[in-house]
Amino acid sequence: MSESEVLLVFTNAPDADSARHIARSLIDARLAACVNVLAPCTSLYRWQGEVEASTEVPLLIKSTRTHYAALEAAIRLAHPYELPEIVAVPVERGLPGYLAWVTAETTPPAPHT
Template sequence: MSSTVPRSGSVVFCLVLVMTLALYPVLKLLVVQIHSVITGQYVAGRHSVLLINCPTEQIAKDIGRSLMEKRMAACVNLFPRTSTMYYWKGEIRDASEILLLVRTTTSLVQRIVTFVNSVHPYEIPEIISFPIEDGSPRYLKWIEEAVSNI
C-alpha cells in the first residue's frame, strides 16, 4: 500500500534544497569575500565603471554631485562636449553631450540606474556599466571605502 504523505527525509531534502537556492547569492558573496580576505586577491567584478550621457554640463554636474552626495559614487569625471550620432524614432540625429564616467561598487549599480532614470531629462538616458576586472588594489579599496557609508 503506497502512502500519500511524503517521507520526512524527502521533506527535509526539499527544504534544504530550496533554502540553498534561495540563499545562494548571499552564500556566494560571503565565500568570495572570505577568499579575498584570506588570499589578498582582488575579486573581479566587485567594482564597476558607468557611462552616463547628459545633454548639458549643468545637468551632468547636478547628477554627478548628487551621486557623490548620496555616496553612490567614489569618483565622477565629466568629459566635455562629445559629439554623438544616434538613431531616435527612425532617424539619425546628431547632438553634443557631456559624458559622465562614474566609479562605484557593482552592488550599487542598480541603485544608480534607478536614481539617474528618476532625475535625467532624457526619455531613455544612456546608463551603461562595465565590471572592473582588475586594477590597483589601493585604488579599488578606496572606491569601496568612499561608498561604504550608505
C-alpha cells in the first residue's frame, strides 16, 4: 500500500467516555489501526449564529483511504453530536513499517477454512 493510502482522521467528542466509546467501536470494527484519545481542550466555534466554547476530547484516528466511508459512517453512528467534525488528511510520508502496520490492522483476518 502506498503512503498516500494511509489517512489521519480527526474528530472531537464531548467527553472522555464518548471518546473512548468511539475509539473502541472503530478498533473493534477494524476501521482504525490506532486511535489516540487526547487530553481535553477548549474549542471555540460558531454554531447556529452563536459563538460557543466547549471542552472537547480530540481523537486522532489512523486508518486507510479504503476504509474512509465506513469509518465516517461508524463515527456518525457512535457520535452524540448532530454535526461531528470528521476531517481526513492523507499521509504523505511515514515510517514504512508503521504504515504497513496500519494497513495490516485495518484488514480483516482471512476466514478459517
